[in-house]
Amino acid sequence: MYHIAYIRVYNYFSEQMAVNKHQQKSEETRRKLLESALRIFARDGFEAARLEDIAKESGHTRGAFYANFESKDDLFFALLEEGASRRLKSLQQRLEKCSSLQDRVKVLRAFYLERAADPQSMLLGLEFKLFALRHPKMRARLAAAHQRIRASLNYEALVKLLPSSWQPEQNETNKVLLEVILTGLVLEHAYDPKRISAKQTVDTMGRAFDLLMAPQPNSNKR
Amino acid sequence: MYHIAYIRVYNYFSEQMAVNKHQQKSEETRRKLLESALRIFARDGFEAARLEDIAKESGHTRGAFYANFESKDDLFFALLEEGASRRLKSLQQRLEKCSSLQDRVKVLRAFYLERAADPQSMLLGLEFKLFALRHPKMRARLAAAHQRIRASLNYEALVKLLPSSWQPEQNETNKVLLEVILTGLVLEHAYDPKRISAKQTVDTMGRAFDLLMAPQPNSNKR
Amino acid sequence: MYHIAYIRVYNYFSEQMAVNKHQQKSEETRRKLLESALRIFARDGFEAARLEDIAKESGHTRGAFYANFESKDDLFFALLEEGASRRLKSLQQRLEKCSSLQDRVKVLRAFYLERAADPQSMLLGLEFKLFALRHPKMRARLAAAHQRIRASLNYEALVKLLPSSWQPEQNETNKVLLEVILTGLVLEHAYDPKRISAKQTVDTMGRAFDLLMAPQPNSNKR
Amino acid sequence: MYHIAYIRVYNYFSEQMAVNKHQQKSEETRRKLLESALRIFARDGFEAARLEDIAKESGHTRGAFYANFESKDDLFFALLEEGASRRLKSLQQRLEKCSSLQDRVKVLRAFYLERAADPQSMLLGLEFKLFALRHPKMRARLAAAHQRIRASLNYEALVKLLPSSWQPEQNETNKVLLEVILTGLVLEHAYDPKRISAKQTVDTMGRAFDLLMAPQPNSNKR
DNA sequence: CATGAATGAGTGTTCATTCAT
DNA sequence: GATGAATGAACACTCATTCAT
Numbered sequence: 056m057y058h059i060a061y062i063r064v065y066n067y068f069s070e071q072m073a074v075n076k077h078q079q080k081s082e083e084t085r086r087k088l089l090e091s092a093l094r095i096f097a098r099d100g101f102e103a104a105r106l107e108d109i110a111k112e113s114g115h116t117r118g119a120f121y122a123n124f125e126s127k128d129d130l131f132f133a134l135l136e137e138g139a140s141r142r143l144k145s146l147q148q149r150l151e152k153c154s155s156l157q158d159r160v161k162v163l164r165a166f167y168l169e170r171a172a173d174p175q176s177m178l179l180g181l182e183f184k185l186f187a188l189r190h191p192k193m194r195a196r197l198a199a200a201h202q203r204i205r206a207s208l209n210y211e212a213l214v215k216l217l218p219s220s221w222q223p224e225q226n227e228t229n230k231v232l233l234e235v236i237l238t239g240l241v242l243e244h245a246y247d248p249k250r251i252s253a254k255q256t257v258d259t260m261g262r263a264f265d266l267l268m269a270p271q272p273n274s275n276k277r
Numbered sequence: 278m279y280h281i282a283y284i285r286v287y288n289y290f291s292e293q294m295a296v297n298k299h300q301q302k303s304e305e306t307r308r309k310l311l312e313s314a315l316r317i318f319a320r321d322g323f324e325a326a327r328l329e330d331i332a333k334e335s336g337h338t339r340g341a342f343y344a345n346f347e348s349k350d351d352l353f354f355a356l357l358e359e360g361a362s363r364r365l366k367s368l369q370q371r372l373e374k375c376s377s378l379q380d381r382v383k384v385l386r387a388f389y390l391e392r393a394a395d396p397q398s399m400l401l402g403l404e405f406k407l408f409a410l411r412h413p414k415m416r417a418r419l420a421a422a423h424q425r426i427r428a429s430l431n432y433e434a435l436v437k438l439l440p441s442s443w444q445p446e447q448n449e450t451n452k453v454l455l456e457v458i459l460t461g462l463v464l465e466h467a468y469d470p471k472r473i474s475a476k477q478t479v480d481t482m483g484r485a486f487d488l489l490m491a492p493q494p495n496s497n498k499r
Numbered sequence: 500m501y502h503i504a505y506i507r508v509y510n511y512f513s514e515q516m517a518v519n520k521h522q523q524k525s526e527e528t529r530r531k532l533l534e535s536a537l538r539i540f541a542r543d544g545f546e547a548a549r550l551e552d553i554a555k556e557s558g559h560t561r562g563a564f565y566a567n568f569e570s571k572d573d574l575f576f577a578l579l580e581e582g583a584s585r586r587l588k589s590l591q592q593r594l595e596k597c598s599s600l601q602d603r604v605k606v607l608r609a610f611y612l613e614r615a616a617d618p619q620s621m622l623l624g625l626e627f628k629l630f631a632l633r634h635p636k637m638r639a640r641l642a643a644a645h646q647r648i649r650a651s652l653n654y655e656a657l658v659k660l661l662p663s664s665w666q667p668e669q670n671e672t673n674k675v676l677l678e679v680i681l682t683g684l685v686l687e688h689a690y691d692p693k694r695i696s697a698k699q700t701v702d703t704m705g706r707a708f709d710l711l712m713a714p715q716p717n718s719n720k721r
Numbered sequence: 722m723y724h725i726a727y728i729r730v731y732n733y734f735s736e737q738m739a740v741n742k743h744q745q746k747s748e749e750t751r752r753k754l755l756e757s758a759l760r761i762f763a764r765d766g767f768e769a770a771r772l773e774d775i776a777k778e779s780g781h782t783r784g785a786f787y788a789n790f791e792s793k794d795d796l797f798f799a800l801l802e803e804g805a806s807r808r809l810k811s812l813q814q815r816l817e818k819c820s821s822l823q824d825r826v827k828v829l830r831a832f833y834l835e836r837a838a839d840p841q842s843m844l845l846g847l848e849f850k851l852f853a854l855r856h857p858k859m860r861a862r863l864a865a866a867h868q869r870i871r872a873s874l875n876y877e878a879l880v881k882l883l884p885s886s887w888q889p890e891q892n893e894t895n896k897v898l899l900e901v902i903l904t905g906l907v908l909e910h911a912y913d914p915k916r917i918s919a920k921q922t923v924d925t926m927g928r929a930f931d932l933l934m935a936p937q938p939n940s941n942k943r
Numbered sequence: 944c945a946t947g948a949a950t951g952a953g954t955g956t957t958c959a960t961t962c963a964t
Numbered sequence: 965g966a967t968g969a970a971t972g973a974a975c976a977c978t979c980a981t982t983c984a985t
Contacts (some may be wrong), residue, residue, distance in 0.1 A: 068979065069322075074426050083944065084944080100322075100324060100411060103324050103411070105978090107979075113947095116428065116947065117946085117980085117981085119944075119945055121982080127981095168411060181407075184465075185322060185403075185464075187468060188464075188468050189320070189321060228477060231465050231472065232481065234465075235457065235461025235464075235465060236457055236458060236459060237454075239454075239457025239458065239461045240453070240457055242406060242407075242457075243406075246300055251449060255450060259450055259454065302964095302969075306969075327953090327955090328954080328956090329955095337971090338972065339955085339956085339971090339972080340958095340972065341969075341970050343955095344968085344971095348955080349956095371956070414985095449970080525785060525965065528965080542857060543855060544768060544851060546766060546769050547855070549957090549958070549959090550958080550959065551958075551959095560966070560967055560968065561959085562965085563966055563967080566965050567965085571959065578830055586903060625851075631912060632844075632908075632911055633764070633766060633769070637810075671917065672921060672925050675916065675925075676902065676905075676906075678909075679901065679902055679904075679905025679908075680901055683898075683900070683901025683902065683904060683905045684912075686899075687850075694893050695897050703894055703898065710932075743946080743947070743984085743985065745947070746948075746949095746985095747947090747948065750948075750949085771974090773975080781950090782949070783950090783951080783977080784949055784950045784951065784978095784979095785950075786947050787949095787977070788947085789948090792976080792977080793976070793977095811969085872965080945985100946983105946984100947984100948983090948985105949981105949982080949983085950980105950981080950983100951976085951977075951980100952978105952979095952980095952981105953979090953980105954976105954978085955976095955977095955978105956976090957974085958973095958974090959971105959972100960970100961969105961972105962967105962968100962970085963969090963970100964967080964969105
């Protein structure tokens with residue numbers, strides 16, 4: 056009996072530990088898979104990306120993938136949520152440290168320039184858009200994902216930190232333009248680095264930001 | 278003898294017609310396939326597009342496809358050449374009819390606005406870029422295709438009709454920006470027509486053209 | 500009326516001529532196709548041989564093929580009949596010129612050595628055998644073909660010219676062996692000419708003939 | 722501590738077993754596929770053999786096939802290696818048990834007669850030869866396969882057990898003849914069992930062996 | 944949780960055959 | 965008779981997904 060009890064106790068602990076270790080291990084596996092997925096999806100596109108490649112790149116097998124995600128689509132959405140969430144949280148934190156609108160605009164500008172220097176994420180973003188465009192049935196799921204992203208941070212709080220031209224009631228055109236230019240420049244640079252260098256990409260992004268975000272004379276105070 | 282000659286002539290013609298009918302039919306099939314391919318590639322993307330769908334949409338079978346094209350890649354390249362060639366020829370014709378630089382700039386502006394209203398072609402263009410980006414081994418073939426496009430019209434003559442900011446020796450940034458905005462706006466509109474309407478897309482394109490093509494004060498004479 | 504009559508007469512002749520020319524042309528086409536088929540079937544095997552290759556090699560198109568043959572199978576059988584018929588007729592002619600059994604044996608020997616030097620025909624023969632083996636439903640057609648071959652020459656007359664060991668009532672083993680060795684040597688030479696040269700192939704064939712056909716001491720008189 | 726150790730050992734074993742079961746199952750599948758492939762390739766020939774048939778015959782699906790082999794070619798080569806290796810190993814074992822040359826010749830004779838009674842393997846062997854003949858680009862791979870076969874057994878040791886006429890420095894003609902007769906008889910029997918019965922096939926093989934392997938008077942001592 | 948063998952639907956491509964000319 | 969565009973069945977191979985271990 057003693058032994059059995061001992062074993063049980065031991066097992067109890069070991070299971071606890073196992074669970075924790077498992078959890079840790081699992082988190083680690085999931086994280087690695089997401090990282091690999093970012094690379095492979097950006098490199099090959101959603102359709103051409105093979106789960107085997109993603110798994111291999113992460114040092115695991117397809118089995119590990121299916122232990123952490125439901126399907127290829129699921130992974131793609133997870134990547135979207137995870138990426139957007141992380142990026143926006145980082146932006147929010149930086150904005151909150153600012154004391155003036157001017158500083159916040161600077162932070163926002165830096166945020167865009169950083170993204171202009173990260174082709175992988177931008178190409179993945181393009182994939183998301185194309186995927187959504189071509190899978191109308193996923194619209195609901197996509198909307199839910201965006202909802203979760205907004206919920207995960209206090210989206211309204213974030214928006215309040217932005218200049219007036221970012222406010223929801225404003226015409227979206229300039230925001231659209233900025234994003235469009237961001238993605239397009241990065242794509243063009245990836246496609247033909249000789250035509251537009253990394254430096255030109257970032258510089259042009261900066262110019263576009265200044266042009267589109269420039270407070271019209273005597274407006275935009277806060 | 279006379280009759281013999283007549284008969285021969287007749288046969289000659291009838292054979293000609295036969296050959297022509299064959300050729301006509303063949304050309305017709307090829308054209309239909311290209312049209313269908315444009316639609317399907319734009320709708321589903323290169324990877325997800327199924328040859329069966331393209332063939333069916335054109336009213337033919339996969340066999341007809343392989344009688345006209347070597348492979349899926351081949352069709353894709355044919356579409357690129359055919360589309361670019363046609364578009365540039367049309368532009369050139371319109372430019373040649375102009376008597377002043379000002380008129381030519383107007384024609385060029387209209388050309389961009391038209392393209393902003395043609396999501397299918399723009400999405401296909403995006404596919405081309407992504408394809409090229411992801412198939413480095415196709416670079417040579419892609420370059421050859423562009424070479425043929427330039428050769429099919431007198432490219433140098435076309436370039437000479439354009440304002441100075443389009444001249445090869447100029448910095449490419451503004452041209453890149455214009456194309457990038459064009460593609461991006463169309464994509465964004467296709468993705469979320471509520472965020473940016475068709476009209477806004479075209480209007481914004483016009484604004485971008487005016488901004489980026491505006492002759493800098495005291496320059497651009499011709 | 501006159502003209503019509505003239506034309507009719509003319510047409511009559513011309514049709515005659517046309518038919519003759521057509522016939523000639525057709526015969527020519529058929530012959531060329533058979534020759535190409537021999538080469539291609541021997542080179543690639545029945546299954547892998549493409550009608551397109553055969554047609555192209557003969558300087559015609561697949562259409563010409565279907566104007567002269569019913570199907571791929573049909574061509575194969577035609578080749579079998581045509582080849583066997585021609586070969587046996589040639590043998591028969593040569594045997595008939597002989598005045599003694601000894602001479603006829605010499606002719607027969609030469610016949611085998613010739614075949615040992617003709618890999619194409621032997622490989623095709625092997626294809627026939629394999630084809631027959633693998634298409635039991637073709638047995639009837641194959642038998643009919645052999646029947647026609649025998650009928651086309653006077654088979655019984657031919658057999659009577661052969662030594663006693665070739666007579667139908669005899670055990671077939673030696674005949675089988677001779678054919679088997681013939682085919683096998685040619686195949687082995689084609690497969691690895693370094694292992695057995697063309698000369699060795701023919702010489703070995705001669706040895707095998709002498710051994711298997713050698714009249715047993717004081718027998719085989721005629 | 723004791724128990725922990727015990728548990729670990731247990732887990733260790735159970736994992737071992739799991740792995741082994743996986744491995745066993747895998748080996749089993751591969752073996753079944755090879756067996757089916759032997760039958761189907763021999764029955765239909767390499768070209769006409771369908772992977773679906775092979776898979777179905779083995780009780781699996783095409784997917785299982787591709788989990789075990791790279792391609793149809795790959796399977797074919799695996800079959801070649803596996804078959805030749807097994808056959809030669811069996812021969813070697815039997816030869817090694819012999820105490821005299823005379824006994825070894827008897828074993829060798831029996832080896833040939835056995836093969837004469839195994840049409841499936843012989844037909845497959847013929848397929849290999851034809852395949853090699855028709856795929857010159859596979860020569861290198863074929864040579865490598867034969868190299869591996871020779872390496873898998875001690876080929877030199879095997880050769881030393883054979884009579885002098887089998888030694889490498891000897892003229893190959895008789896060996897070629899023997900193999901050629903073997904394959905040819907089996908083929909002829911498969912093609913027309915009425916012309917040459919199974920018994921005649923084996924008997925004739927025996928006669929050929931005796932004739933071709935008979936030690937020339939006063940030679941071949943060992 | 945992780946493995947990896949197996950599944951099976953799907954897809955590009957080939958090729959014998961048909962048919963309008 | 966000959967052409968060659970078109971058909972359509974067939975097939976090797978891929979890959980997301982499942983499941984026994």
